[in-house]
Amino acid sequence: MVLARTADTKAVTLQRQGRMGAYPPSRGQEASQLGPALALTDGDWVIPGFRELTALIWRGAPLWRLFLFWSGNEEGSLYPDGVNVTPSVIPVGDQIPHAVGVSYASKLRGEDAVALVYIGDGGTSQGGFHEGLNMAGVLKTPTIVVCQNNQYAISVPRSQQTASRTIAQKAVAYGFPGILVDGNDVLALYVAAKAAVERARRGEGPTLIESYTYRLGDHTTSDDASRYRGEEELRKWEAKDPLKRFRLYLEAKGLWDQGQEDEAWKEAEKTVEEEVERALSHPAPSAEDVFRFTYETMPPELAEQLETLKRESGEGGGD
Amino acid sequence: MAQMNMVQAINSALRAEMERDASIVVLGEDVGVDGGVFRVTEGLIERFGPGRVIDTPLSEACIVGVSIGMALNGLRPVAEIQFMGFSYLALDQVINHAARIRNRSRGRLHVPIVVRMPYGGGIKALEHHSESTEALYTQVPGLKVVAPSTPREAKGLLTSSIRDQDPVIFLEPTRSYRLLREEVEEDEFTIPLGRSRTVREGDDVTVVGWGAMMPLIEEATRRADGEGVSVEVIDLRTLSPMDSASIVASVKKTGRAVVVHEAPKTCGLGAEIVARINEKALLSLEAPVERVAAPDVTVPLPKGEHHYYPSPDRIYRAIRRAAEF
Numbered sequence: 001m002v003l004a005r006t007a008d009t010k011a012v013t014l015q016r017q018g019r020m021g022a023y024p025p026s027r028g029q030e031a032s033q034l035g036p037a038l039a040l041t042d043g044d045w046v047i048p049g050f051r052e053l054t055a056l057i058w059r060g061a062p063l064w065r066l067f068l069f070w071s072g073n074e075e076g077s078l079y080p081d082g083v084n085v086t087p088s089v090i091p092v093g094d095q096i097p098h099a100v101g102v103s104y105a106s107k108l109r110g111e112d113a114v115a116l117v118y119i120g121d122g123g124t125s126q127g128g129f130h131e132g133l134n135m136a137g138v139l140k141t142p143t144i145v146v147c148q149n150n151q152y153a154i155s156v157p158r159s160q161q162t163a164s165r166t167i168a169q170k171a172v173a174y175g176f177p178g179i180l181v182d183g184n185d186v187l188a189l190y191v192a193a194k195a196a197v198e199r200a201r202r203g204e205g206p207t208l209i210e211s212y213t214y215r216l217g218d219h220t221t222s223d224d225a226s227r228y229r230g231e232e233e234l235r236k237w238e239a240k241d242p243l244k245r246f247r248l249y250l251e252a253k254g255l256w257d258q259g260q261e262d263e264a265w266k267e268a269e270k271t272v273e274e275e276v277e278r279a280l281s282h283p284a285p286s287a288e289d290v291f292r293f294t295y296e297t298m299p300p301e302l303a304e305q306l307e308t309l310k311r312e313s314g315e316g317g318g319d
Numbered sequence: 320m321a322q323m324n325m326v327q328a329i330n331s332a333l334r335a336e337m338e339r340d341a342s343i344v345v346l347g348e349d350v351g352v353d354g355g356v357f358r359v360t361e362g363l364i365e366r367f368g369p370g371r372v373i374d375t376p377l378s379e380a381c382i383v384g385v386s387i388g389m390a391l392n393g394l395r396p397v398a399e400i401q402f403m404g405f406s407y408l409a410l411d412q413v414i415n416h417a418a419r420i421r422n423r424s425r426g427r428l429h430v431p432i433v434v435r436m437p438y439g440g441g442i443k444a445l446e447h448h449s450e451s452t453e454a455l456y457t458q459v460p461g462l463k464v465v466a467p468s469t470p471r472e473a474k475g476l477l478t479s480s481i482r483d484q485d486p487v488i489f490l491e492p493t494r495s496y497r498l499l500r501e502e503v504e505e506d507e508f509t510i511p512l513g514r515s516r517t518v519r520e521g522d523d524v525t526v527v528g529w530g531a532m533m534p535l536i537e538e539a540t541r542r543a544d545g546e547g548v549s550v551e552v553i554d555l556r557t558l559s560p561m562d563s564a565s566i567v568a569s570v571k572k573t574g575r576a577v578v579v580h581e582a583p584k585t586c587g588l589g590a591e592i593v594a595r596i597n598e599k600a601l602l603s604l605e606a607p608v609e610r611v612a613a614p615d616v617t618v619p620l621p622k623g624e625h626h627y628y629p630s631p632d633r634i635y636r637a638i639r640r641a642a643e644f
Contacts, residue, residue, distance in 0.1 A: 045392070069547055098385070100385050101390070102389070104385065104394075105389045105392035105394045123485070131381040135378065138375075221638055294421070294461050295461065295560070299513060300560070300563075301561065
């Protein structure tokens with residue numbers, strides 16, 4: 001969580017300096033992202049939306065590639081083989097059916113892998129959410145849907161997103177359990193997700209987890225949250241910062257002290273600097289790169305367009 | 320070999336592929352117990368079970384979205400959309416994900432799915448059941464779009480589509496489902512994607528079409544032929560990526576061309592074919608390239624469909640205009 005917070009802060013800074021593109025901050029949602037992922041084992045899948053930095057780092061997506069992605073290079077989504085994480089999905093809610101399909105495939109083969117998919121409170125208004133949950137319920141797939149209810153979909157508050165009292169209760173209509181969890185308590189999320197994962201592995205089907213949290217940053221670096229929410233509300237949630245809460249818990253248990261805390265942040269700073277350096281020095285894609293992943297084999301028309309482009313730009317591609 | 324209509328040929332392709340490869344699953348509305356509304360998937364659930372032949376809830380977006388997820392995790396789904404007019408509900412999943420995940424993941428992931436759908440008019444159906452909006456799909460990079468014209472073609476092309484590593488939109492001409500029967504191999508065989516078929520050779524005019532237009536073109540061609548106009552007929556088969564080389568080679572030989580489709584004229588695939596002929600064979604042209612297409616109106620209900628649908632007579636007249644220019 002310290003590493004994710006450091007990377008997140010750095011990403012916002014880099015965008016402000018014009019060294020990276022638009023970026024959706026995760027600040028305040030580290031526990032919400034990490035807790036559920038802790039309940040997974042290697043063979044399980046994570047299907048993210050686009051604000052899951054902490055979960056992606058935990059699941060083995062290289063940090064420098066995540067920076068590369070947000071700096072505007074598709075190569076940032078080229079995760080190593082064996083990392084069962086799909087690339088970020090920007091159209092809100094579309095990833096839920098993917099998770100149902102991924103987990104159906106595991107179930108059909110008799111494997112015990114589950115798929116954990118993240119979505120936000122705004123996404124719960126989309127067809128992908130309702131149709132996906134419905135099909136997950138019918139097909140009884142081992143799918144865990146984590147809704148990070150961070151209270152806002154850009155500017156629209158949760159109260160204007162749905163008239164339901166909770167998001168968790170929506171699961172009832174689809175015939176499986178929904179659970180509302182304190183989204184800033186990493187251990188509570190871990191426990192809830194663990195129960196959901198075990199349930200899924202037993203063949204009992206999906207679970208919806210509503211992680212009740214708060215987006216401390218803007219929707220993206222292009223957004224200004226002060227236009228739609230007050231300072232007082234923000235202060236209230238800053239006091240519930242998931243990093244602070246977990247630190248206090250560990251200190252109270254005698255498992256953590258100031259020295260370890262300082263060391264963790266220092267190490268995170270160093271790691272992030274190295275990863276950022278690697279990402280920002282990565283070459284831009286060549287013209288070939290832009291073309292060659294459209295199909296398995298490049299069709300003649302496309303090959304011709306590439307040749308023309310290269311000829312007219314007077315070089316072998318890239319910039 | 321066996322006599323089959325197109326429904327039987329597609330069924331035969333699905334069955335043979337599912338026998339060969341346990342990762343192939345079929346999903347869609349009514350594809351299981353009912354065997355599909357056109358009976359294309361008849362008997363598959365009895366043979367392969369409900370795990371591999373899935374009667375889904377009524378959600379086109381989710382049928383395609385779930386297929387994408389299945390493909391990401393090692394399955395090869397063949398999804399059925401009941402009619403092309405309902406495929407628009409799944410356009411988001413097709414355009415934003417199926418077509419892009421190979422590129423998005425820089426080649427680490429890919430989406431080998433086939434989305435089958437009956438398309439086209441001429442079957443006296445309700446609204447939304449006669450659409451021919453293939454150009455919506457051919458505009459999307461990363462998709463392949465295939466439209467067979469005969470039973471044998473359907474089996475060979477579907478088999479290739481299932482084995483292809485990219486997402487394929489497979490357009491089945493509803494009007495041709497039971498129109499004719501022909502000899503089809505009972506064993507598996509493939510017809511490569513991306514290559515057109517020269518149905519007949521000729522010297523005076525090239526006619527390009529696909530799917531349900533082919534029998535109409537053949538009728539028009541016979542009439543023109545009887546009057547001494549030698550027509551070369553190309554069945555495009557794969558609409559994207561298009562085999563433009565064969566069209567260009569043919570037009571260079573004949574100098575005249577007619578493109579036929581049942582989609583609206585404006586921005587129809589015919590416009591692209593004309594553009595490619597212009598780019599590569601302009602100096603061989605002896606006449607403007609003719610387009611026989613539907614007008615730019617909503618597909619009429621059956622009573623008005625004759626105003627809309629290309630007829631052998633309209634195709635014949637276009638051939639004559641091109642020949643006599």
